[in-house]
Amino acid sequence: MSLTKLHFEVFGNPGYAFDADFNPTEYTLAKENDVWSRKRHSQKPLQQYVGVGNEDLTLDLLFDTTREGLGRDAVAVTTRTERVDRLMRVDRHTHAVPQFQVTWGTGLKLRAVATRLRQRFTLFNADGVPLRAEVTLTMREVGAENSEKAKKTASPDRTKTWVVRRGETMTTIASHAYDDARHWRVIAEHNPRVDPRRPAPGTVLELPPLPSTEGAAR
Structure with missing residues (x-):
């Protein structure tokens, strides 16, 4: 063998x-x-x-x-x-x-x-x-959900919230929420008072919807 x-x-x-x-x-x-x-x-x-x-x-x-x-x-x-x-x-x-x-x-x-x-x-x-x-x-x-499935179950016109967990950054959160880490800038611009690299655990972030051509937060 x-x-x-x-x-x-x-x-x-x-x-x-x-x-x-x-x-x-x-x-x-x-x-x-x-x-x-x-x-x-x-x-x-x-x-x-x-x-x-x-x-x-x-x-x-x-x-x-x-x-x-x-x-x-x-x-x-x-x-x-x-x-x-x-x-x-x-x-x-x-x-x-x-x-x-x-x-x-x-x-x-x-x-x-x-x-x-x-x-x-x-x-x-x-x-x-x-x-x-x-x-x-x-x-x-990290989450391995299919992005198309995520889009079907999401509400594209609704802003969602996310409670930061220990060790998370806005890039990892974007990877989970939008299935694309590149959308970390969307989160950062919507939450300007939060350090995108070191958001404190327990911080409540608002995740805005993306344009319909890019997908939405889960």
Whole structure:
């Protein structure tokens, strides 16, 4: 039986897909409830349950290029880790990090965006070329609903509200609400007093409808 490799595939970029060099020995899934706390005059803070936050997946991956050689013919392991590093880079056109799907056989399938990357280089050749790296990648689940289905269930003439959850930005909110991260500017312009990169958890945003040609907020 052939070994099934952990696989990454980036949405909207068919050429950007790769397998992990080695399958992880373990991974971690984490989820937490979001609670909005609001202070009241001379009373205890009022806490309101907002909902269950999206799932976070943390993978520990090993990359190694020692098979390519240890001397002058050595290949830097960064040529392998570069594929993971690109998941953290903000696209200059969408102003958001890429959405991707990670799968491992039938046991793991998650659509996500990368939120944290840690690279630890543990082996070098005599010239200081890194040959082995331990990579820890944390990603957050994002909605995978079909945009056409979302349009049918939305009210195009109605402004909606969104309570900001921990770790969210206007780009991730636009990705959920409009199925397109590029519409973060619409949210920012409608909520000028809120920092689009670091909206405080519990902040209530207004999500205005988009023109009918672009879709509407759910």
